[in-house]
Amino acid sequence: MRKIFKKLSGLSGKITNKAADNNEIDDFEEISEEEENEEYDAEEEEEIDEEEIDEEEIDEDEEEKEWLQNDFEEGQLSIDVYQTPDAIIVKSTIAGVKPEDIDISINNDMLTIRGRREMYEKIKDEHYLYRECYWGSFSRSIILPLEIEAEKIEAVLENGVLTVTLPKAKSAKEISIKVLEK
Incomplete structure (x- = not known):
């Protein structure tokens, strides 16, 4: 130019x-x-x-x-974790999963929840208007903030909500010590 x-x-x-x-x-x-x-x-x-x-x-x-x-071959489970004076509670919505398809394990201070949500009805991709539900394997691991009594852990699945109750170990409870004056 x-x-x-x-x-x-x-x-x-x-x-x-x-x-x-x-x-x-x-x-x-x-x-x-x-x-x-x-x-x-x-x-x-x-x-x-x-x-x-x-x-x-x-x-x-x-x-x-x-x-x-x-990356999405295994979905991540959404959870809520809170504590009471005696236990740590983990809750998760796991609708459509049978109790036998859920595996809960503890290794040292790590809790792992694994499972699989099966899609029983096969629908062609072109028939979907929205597709947001996750089907397949899922897992979630969390590090527990306190020592727990592993032999007393309870897990209940009710109305699609999994509740895992992890009793706190005796040594993990907060103890108030009174200071005496001499």
Whole structure:
């Protein structure tokens, strides 16, 4: 573009002041054609680059989908954890899961809840209007803030809500010690 501008600015004075030399006009036309060819080549290169980028983006999108599918092979269970004076309580909504499909384990100070929610009815993807429910394996592990009595843990599934009661160990209870004055 600079070449064209320089040539034009040089020609403009000559054309207005005197008739332009045919050689100068031919030179200008040659420069214009060269510039157009360079611009056309640059556009072709950009299109090729864009096609390569589009293909790379498609590959990246497919890789991301595969990664997400692998990431979601096991869903994370939502939980509420609170404490009473005697226990730590863990609650979770696990609608549609049978008690025999739930595994609860304790390893040192870590509680793990695992299970599987089965989809019994097979529905084609194109028939869905919304698809938000998670079907498949799920798990959740939490580190317990206090020592518990593992042999006294209770788990109850009622109306789709799992309640795990973890009794606090005797040593974990807060004991108020009265200070005596001597």
